[in-house]
Amino acid sequence: MKHSPRQQQGAITLMVATSLVLVAALAGFYSVQSVFIDRLAGHAQIQATQARLAAEAALAWAQAEIQRTSQTSSATDFWSTMPTTPCPANRQGLQWHCVRLQAPALQGAETASADVVAMRDVVNAPHVAELQANAVLNDQRSRAQVQQSVFMPTVLPVPASASTAAVVLSTDTTPPCASTAWQQVLGKLSAEHIRAWSQAQERQGLHALSQPPRSIYWVDSATPWSQSVGTAQAPVLLVFSTTACTPRCPSMVSGVHIHGTVVLDTQCQDDKARAWRAGQIDGQLLINSAWPEAPNASQVTYQPYARKAYLLPWPQGMDARQVQIVNGSWSEGTP
Numbered sequence: 001m002k003h004s005p006r007q008q009q010g011a012i013t014l015m016v017a018t019s020l021v022l023v024a025a026l027a028g029f030y031s032v033q034s035v036f037i038d039r040l041a042g043h044a045q046i047q048a049t050q051a052r053l054a055a056e057a058a059l060a061w062a063q064a065e066i067q068r069t070s071q072t073s074s075a076t077d078f079w080s081t082m083p084t085t086p087c088p089a090n091r092q093g094l095q096w097h098c099v100r101l102q103a104p105a106l107q108g109a110e111t112a113s114a115d116v117v118a119m120r121d122v123v124n125a126p127h128v129a130e131l132q133a134n135a136v137l138n139d140q141r142s143r144a145q146v147q148q149s150v151f152m153p154t155v156l157p158v159p160a161s162a163s164t165a166a167v168v169l170s171t172d173t174t175p176p177c178a179s180t181a182w183q184q185v186l187g188k189l190s191a192e193h194i195r196a197w198s199q200a201q202e203r204q205g206l207h208a209l210s211q212p213p214r215s216i217y218w219v220d221s222a223t224p225w226s227q228s229v230g231t232a233q234a235p236v237l238l239v240f241s242t243t244a245c246t247p248r249c250p251s252m253v254s255g256v257h258i259h260g261t262v263v264l265d266t267q268c269q270d271d272k273a274r275a276w277r278a279g280q281i282d283g284q285l286l287i288n289s290a291w292p293e294a295p296n297a298s299q300v301t302y303q304p305y306a307r308k309a310y311l312l313p314w315p316q317g318m319d320a321r322q323v324q325i326v327n328g329s330w331s332e333g334t335p
Helices: 005-072 075-081 180-186 191-203 304-309
Strands: 096-102 111-121 125-137 143-151 167-169 216-219 236-240 257-264 280-287 299-302 331-333
Touching: 005 075, 005 111, 005 125, 005 143, 075 096, 075 191, 167 180, 180 257, 180 280, 191 216, 191 236, 257 304, 280 304
Parallel strands: 167 280, 216 236, 236 257, 257 280, 280 299
Antiparallel strands: 096 111, 111 125, 125 143, 143 331
16 A cells, blocks of 8 residues: 555654654653752762761860860870770770760751760870761761871970989989979979879780880889889880888899889988889989989999880970870861
């Protein structure tokens, strides 16, 4: 059967019209889909921004909380009163001490939770808190993490240069005790700082044979000291407190070998150090008084590496008594 030219033209026109309708429909579909995808992307970007802002707010709150604690009590109280928490995977080892702070909820924010983990190395950097703030929105998909470090006055700097004598004695015994030997070598690193530092290492399970080994020892016992501690690569700071030195400082047992700095806190009372036996000390001995009747068997040899146990990095010119941000420590990402 033959079709007329007019019928053939009509069929072609119908096919073209149908094709145009299909093309228009597909274009409309993809246009709507593109708008939908753009909206989803925009919503996701908004959610991500909200999570990041919540994390930044938690970080700022944690820094203010540390500042408040340092001013109202002491920086050492912050670490001893906060609940401990497992450390992140990149901060594993006995020397890492981590605590968790639960940030208060932000008004009007969709944040389901925001917390901060404070981390410090109790051997090499007990004065630096690495703060890691994490925020998660209600959808459980929008997460953010920001991190920054701050210096804390848990310890204070020691003099850049100190006495190089093997034995440093305090010559001023006029009350109140000036502890000149302590000041010459340890500066403003106080008894409170050293005690808290020693307790932190002990709580973390550090000891002479651990990895890393314990570096700070605060001794309150009057029992004679019988343990050899420290090495040339990892020296120690060993302090016999005023409690240990009552009525006299406990001597070291024969054969004990110390690599590092030994301190007798005799409070400028010569009798507390009378006939005290040092054993063998490679490093330095500080006595906050004279050392009457020093036994001939005591061997003390000055070693410059002794300062490594307590000589910590501080930016030049900073006020170490204040909480301050570590420059260049800011970072952000997704947990």
